[in-house]
Amino acid sequence: MEVKDFIENENKLKNLYYIYSADNYLRDEFKDKFIDKFVEENIRDFNLSIVQPGEDYFKKLSNAVQTPPLGSKKRFVISQLEAEDSFDKKAQQKLISIIENLDKTTCLLFLSSNSLDKRKKLYLTIKKKGSYFEFKAPKYGNLDKWIVRRFREHNKKIDKRSIKVLENMFSNKLEILATEIEKIITRFPDKEKISYYDIKDLISRERFIEDEEIFAFLDLIGEKKTDKALISLKEMLNKGVYPLYLLTMLANQIELLMQVKYYSQFTKNNKEIAKKINKHPYPVKKALQRSRNFTQLELERILEEILTANYHFLTGYYPEQNTALEMIIIKAINY
Incomplete structure (x- = not known):
């Protein structure tokens, strides 16, 4: 369920919400849509409090939820909440106490990047008093x-x-x-x-060019076209692509090819492989096509060269990185 659908279907306001999402965008979206629907604009100055984690957090939270609404039936308190294991037992009990003694005139919304242990008292208390919901980025x-x-x-x-x-x-x-x-x-x-x-010419143009050319570059390596691969490499470097960034992109692609090639022994369905390796089917489909140009041993050797080069780049072993990168690509093609 999307945030928008949840908010639209939430017609009876509860006194407590704990919203978990690892995605910052989804947490912010929930907060904005929640305020838009439930907190009338003319009462926000007096009846909406935002409590952030930090020094005297529980004191500030307690004061906020105990303050009666002014000129309205409801007072709203929104708080970012850290992981429950970051609180000691005393702190957890303070939080549980605040929730258990929540006044009917207060609506408390917790937004957190951490899920709760469903066996522990904090989760059970929240479920009894209000609503616990998790939102995940769609795939x-x-x-x-x-x-x-x-x-x-x-x-x-x-x-x-x-x-x-x-x-x-x-x-x-x-x-x-x-x-x-x-x-x-x-x-x-x-x-x-x-x-x-x-x-094509609008979205993050630099990254778009790099990704597209890196994919084409990888194809040239797989097709053993040394001259064209080196020309493509020089063109990317001349455009300002950092050698270390290029190595990282290549390593990511080689790792994907290795995973896809392994699972292609059992199925040629890119969607099935994507589920196995938790990737989107589209790049998996492309990787499935490219993997035919390599043996598993070739991919392992290329990745080993890239990781070794990455280490040498970071330690300064290769003072002239562009030349070193050319040598690495030549070795990779000749495997």
């Missing part, structure tokens, strides 16, 4: 829908190819995705349908 088809919905909210459509490009570049990092989508919408205010050709 696969749900991420497709999430992107489509963000464009639809601005009366825009986006083609499938553009969706896959966004997912391939930013995965399900919602905060970054939302920023890029906002950038696209701002750039094309009057355009109803956004295409791949619209976003």
